[in-house]
Amino acid sequence: xxxxxxxxxxxxxxxxxxxxxxxxxxxxxxxxxxxxxxxxxxxxxxxxxxxxxxxxxxxxxxxxxxxxxxxxxxxxxxxxxxxxxxxxxxxxxxxxxxx
Numbered sequence: 001x002x003x004x005x006x007x008x009x010x011x012x013x014x015x016x017x018x019x020x021x022x023x024x025x026x027x028x029x030x031x032x033x034x035x036x037x038x039x040x041x042x043x044x045x046x047x048x049x050x051x052x053x054x055x056x057x058x059x060x061x062x063x064x065x066x067x068x069x070x071x072x073x074x075x076x077x078x079x080x081x082x083x084x085x086x087x088x089x090x091x092x093x094x095x096x097x098x099x
Contacts, residue, residue, distance in 0.1 A: 002028030007045040014078050017085040029066070037092045040072065041065060048072035049087060052094040058087055 008023065008030050015021045015032075022033045023042075030042040040049040043065040049055060051062070051073055060073035077083055 001044050003030060003042045003045050008042055011042055011047055011078065014081055014084055015088065017081050018088060034088055034092045037095050039088055039091045039095060040075075047075040047078055049075055049091055050095065052091055052098075054090040054094040055087055057090075058083070060087075 011032075012021065012023060018034060020035045022036075024031045024033070026041075029044075031038060032040045032042065038050075040047065042048075046063065046065075048063060048065050049060070049072060051071065055073060058073070060075060062071040063074040065072055075084065075087065
């Protein structure tokens with residue numbers, strides 16, 4: 001099942017506390033970037049974030065975005081914009097430090 005445009009637009013609205021969020025379509029799903037850093041995606045109407053040490057404190061459960069992919073964290077609380085912002089910032093900060 002591909003992600004609906006309505007769900008994609010909803011997620012982008014929830015991420016509006018962050019500047020420089022970009023969303024790129026990929027085979028019916030969407031990749032999410034913050035300041036050019038790929039931090040997650042929208043898969044089957046689910047927001048998934050890359051797993052890094054700094055975002056483990058949010059106690060998200062692991063989920064598979066698509067068959068044969070690495071696990072990612074499922075963001076259940078997408079209504080809490082401040083928390084969502086912090087998850088993205090923590091994730092991207094660590095991803096940037098690994099480059």
